[in-house]
């Protein structure tokens with residue numbers, strides 16, 4: 001029997017994250033968005049106190065020991081307020097911390113993962129470059145061995161949490177192997193000499209988050225900061241994206257919910273032709289599509305959460321959840337603007353922010369075209385369930 005009920009623990013988590021988002025972020029988000037001011041310095045310490053920066057990290061590594069459904073719930077509730085909040089779950093938790101958990105040595109976990117799980121340090125993920133996004137195997141950042149160190153040179157672009165992060169997972173070419181086989185992953189501290197960062201301005205959306213560039217100039221990285229083995233970088237990046245995309249999909253559910261909530265409220269308030277606009281069937285049709293998008297997306301996300309909790313491979317399922325949920329979120333935000341009429345086009349209502357934010361989610365963590373290619377290549381047998389993508393370790397619940 002399939003059980004869709006949330007445990008008491010999951011419900012309490014949902015309520016506490018929702019309460020945090022509404023109380024701490026709700027009153028400021030619109031103004032911060034208009035001013036393009038990062039919300040991270042303000043919210044990260046509070047999220048650390050709440051224990052949500054270590055979701056899915058076992059208690060023995062000072063995480064909260066919660067499962068992947070909990071990660072979905074947190075992502076949904078955060079993005080219900082603003083996408084920049086969910087980005088923290090995707091980047092710090094899913095892409096960085098879970099990679100350190102899955103691939104890190106005991107020493108790396110002690111040094112980097114434990115402080116991240118407690119929220120004392122923030123992790124980020126540096127894969128994309130100025131000339132290479134989807135075509136990961138073609139990245140240009142280089143690592144060479146010099147004595148007991150690696151020396152890294154290159155540039156990373158569109159890196160989330162770039163200003164607040166303490167550690168970056170940097171992917172670079174190492175050794176003679178060509179293409180994806182030549183990629184290695186490195187833990188690079190922002191404080192390492194030769195690392196510099198800048199944050200972009202005037203992005204279409206996610207304006208309360210910081211996204212920017214990392215320049216690596218003769219950065220000396222100790223040998224013990226190689227994550228996994230030489231040549232395993234591509235596998236590490238793809239396994240990280242299996243987790244990151246999951247949070248993007250879950251967050252998209254939150255954006256759909258926010259679009260529905262704002263629209264329902266407006267439908268009752270706004271009158272035309274002598275009645276609430278909610279009485280018009282064409283308006284109800286918009287709401288029906290939004291609700292269908294929410295239900296479909298959440299089902300896909302919850303299925304992935306179940307698979308992840310079992311330690312089952314979930315690359316294809318996560319990819320379809322990310323593609324579908326982010327498309328539904330864009331559609332829902334677009335419909336919410338339509339329901340709001342001209343007011344939806346103004347900065348006085350949140351729905352235009354939802355629409356701008358939703359737009360990024362069909363691009364980041366692998367564009368939706370790439371998610372479609374993943375479906376096609378699995379169906380055609382070009383991508384074997386055993387090839388490249390690794391299996392996530394079974395979730396360890398200790399309590």
Ligand SMILES: Cc1cc2nc3c(=O)[nH]c(=O)nc-3n(C[C@H](O)[C@H](O)[C@H](O)COP(=O)(O)OP(=O)(O)OC[C@H]3O[C@@H](n4cnc5c(N)ncnc54)[C@H](O)[C@@H]3O)c2cc1C
Pocket residue numbers: 091125126127128131132133134135157158159160161206211360363364365366367368369370373
């Ligand atoms: C807000 C935001 C935050 C981000 N945060 C991070 C981060 O923290 N870390 C990080 O490493 N990156 C991050 N990114 C980068 C993101 O992952 C890349 O933008 C994404 O992978 C796409 O790469 P690209 O932009 O270079 O597009 P390109 O790869 O240049 O693609 C351009 C277009 O071509 C299409 N395309 C490419 N290849 C194919 C193909 N084989 N078949 C069909 N179509 C194809 C794409 O789908 C797209 O439509 C972020 C991006 C955004 C917008």
